[in-house]
Amino acid sequence: MSESFEVSRRALLGGAVAFTAATLAPGVVLYARSSDEPATGAVRWGLLIDVNQCKGDCNACVEACNTEFGLVSHGRPDTDPQWVRKVTVTDPETGVSQSFPVMCQHCAHPPCADVCPTGASFRRADGIVLINRHICVGCRYCEMACPYKARNFVHENVTDQKPYAPRGKGTSEACTMCVHRIDEGRIPACVEACAASGRAAMLFGDLNDPNSDIAKRVAAVNSAQIRADLRTDPGVRYQGL
Amino acid sequence: MSTPSVTYHTIDGRNAGTWAVLITFILMTALGGLAAMYTEHNGHWVTGMTNHVVWGLPIVIAIFLIVSSTGCLNVASIGSVFGKQPYKPFGRLAGVTALAVQAGGLAILVLDLGRSDRIITFVTNLNPTSIFSLNVFLYSGFFIFVAFYLWTMMDGQRMDHLYRPAALLAFTWRLILTTGSGSIFGFMVSRSAYHSTLVAPLFIALSMSFGLAMYVLVMLWLNASTGRKYPSPELLRRLRILLGILVGVSLYFVVIHHLTNYYTAERRDVEKFLLFGDNVYVPLLWIGFGLIGSVIPMLMVLLPARTVGGAKLSLGVASALVVFGGQCFMYEFVVGGQAFPVELFPGKIVSSTFGDGVIAHYTPSIPEWLLVIGGYGVVGLIITVVIWALPMLPSSFAQETSDTAH
Secondary structure: OOOOOOHHHHHHOOOOOOOOEEEEEOOEEEEOOOOOOOOOOOOOEEEEEEOOOOOOOOOHHHHHHHHHHOOOOOOOOOOOOOOOEEEEEEOOOOOOEEEEEEOOOOOOOOHHHHHOOOOOEEEOOOOOEEEOOOOOOOOOHHHHHOOOOOOEEOOOOOOOOEOOEOOOOOOEEOOOOOHHHHOOOOOOHHHHHHHHOOOOOEEEEEOOOOOOHHHHHHHHOOEEOOOHHHOOOOOEEEEOO | OOOOOOOEEOOOOOOHHHHHHHHHHHHHHHHHHHHHHHHHHHOHHHOOOOOOOOOOHHHHHHHHHHHHHHHHOHHHHHHHOOOOHHHHHHHHHHHHHHHHHHHHHHHHHHHOOOOHHHOOHHHHOOOOOOHHHHHHHHHHHHHHHHHHHHHHHHOHHHHHHHHHHHHHHHHHHHHHHHHHHHHHHHOOOOOOOOOOOOHHHHHHHHHHHHHHHHHHHHHHHHHHHHOOOOOOHHHHHHHHHHHHHHHHHHHHHHHHHHHHHHHOHHHHHHHHHHHHOOOOHHHHHHHHHHHHHHHHHHHHHHOOOOOHHHHHHHHHHHHHHHHHHHHHHHHHHHHHHHHOOOOOOOOOEEEEOOOOOOOOOOOOOHHHHHHHHHHHHHHHHHHHHHHHHOOOEEOOHHHOOOOOOO
């Protein structure tokens, strides 16, 4: 399992190999995209979360996200950033309870992007919903409009920023699906941590590629989108919900 | 007005009282500016706003003022668009009040942004699918069209032929603008308290009553401070009836909005929370808006007054109550709608470390209160400076019924 794979190998091959694949997690094969190659709509990155495999006391995905993006608590839970959170859902009729991570659902029709007055919230061609921090004015309309409560507002000064994911006080932010990793051919930090924990409840891949493991699994098992009635068509699906 | 029979005056700039008022408004504005700088420097954690209640008191009052501003134009529109003579001499003041109130609301709105310094990106990076960005154009248009309308009122010799078209344009625009303001909430699918086609007409109704009440307060304030004897008994009678009707229409829309939501099973929980819950929003709605801001002022203006002075006093008090109730309603609507949790899994019991499934708490902080005071300071400052510099106040009610007075 190699993470920093193939960029040098591709250079050696002189570009003869367009897509370089590596097995990064059980059943996941990705390709790296060169920095001058635009994202394409032929790909739709997505996540499949197996709710039955996710354990209530495990927080590996949340911690991995916090580490990856330098999200630290200031001891103020209501304003502290939480890009991924574990949600516990209980059926009041049966008492059955499930716990699983919720993050930006990377909708095909994201309300956040629709309402953003400056276009700072946008959906990349490959399905990843992002925020352009340079033109976000901090109006928080995206936070109001997100049906998944996935957006955060940066309430205070940020330090120890990661060069691949700059943050800014006074702007909105959310899960990027680890776009910086995906563009390098790596998998999101939460998926990697989930696999490392031995649960493998999260599967990442290209929903548009019928040969990808995620597409095969989605075709084979029953999966659901949160608030599917809103027709936002999230790229994050849940198995066993 | 080719043969002006109404003369307009400025206020006396040498008067110590004028200076005192002006300095008060400047100080209020400065306080708001300082509060905005403090929040910008430290970040929004110093406010009461959180990731759960993302729009707090400043947005509540900003929306209240923006919505009210269009209603401030009522008196001008009734005189021009609908040809009611007694209102005409007060058209200028209505236009100025409308612009000032809108400016105050926008000042709060902009200074509450996380990055107020990037305001220009509203124009340079316009997103046409955003109702918010469309509102930016509606606000700008309102300033332009009302300013033009004022010009036609004040330059009767050259602009008289454009007076009525300008009035129609401003009136149409204010309806579109308030529709846009309401749609910011009405288009929101994520929060069940907001998402409704009723919100746009609701906001139009509210703008009519809130704006008229605010205008009446400005008019009576100037009446008291300048010693002018208006409104006339005739205009006073009309204003009382008009305010009563508009408050009644607003109340009707609020009732039907909540009834519609309550009737829908999927929204019953949020409606129970807003209508009958153990929280601050319930008294704000029932007592603040319903009783103090609607029923009592309606009775005050629709029941006959025995004297002109009594009629004027009760109109003023009723208007103050409507303005108070309007702010109660906006707080209940904007903050209450956010306090109820976003329903990711309707019908389920939900919990998380991010406030899922629980009622969010919000208490306005001192910087937020100061920013709101600053917004009202801007309103007062603009009105005072304009009526100081330009002849906006009709000399007396004796000439109010003139056909030619704009």
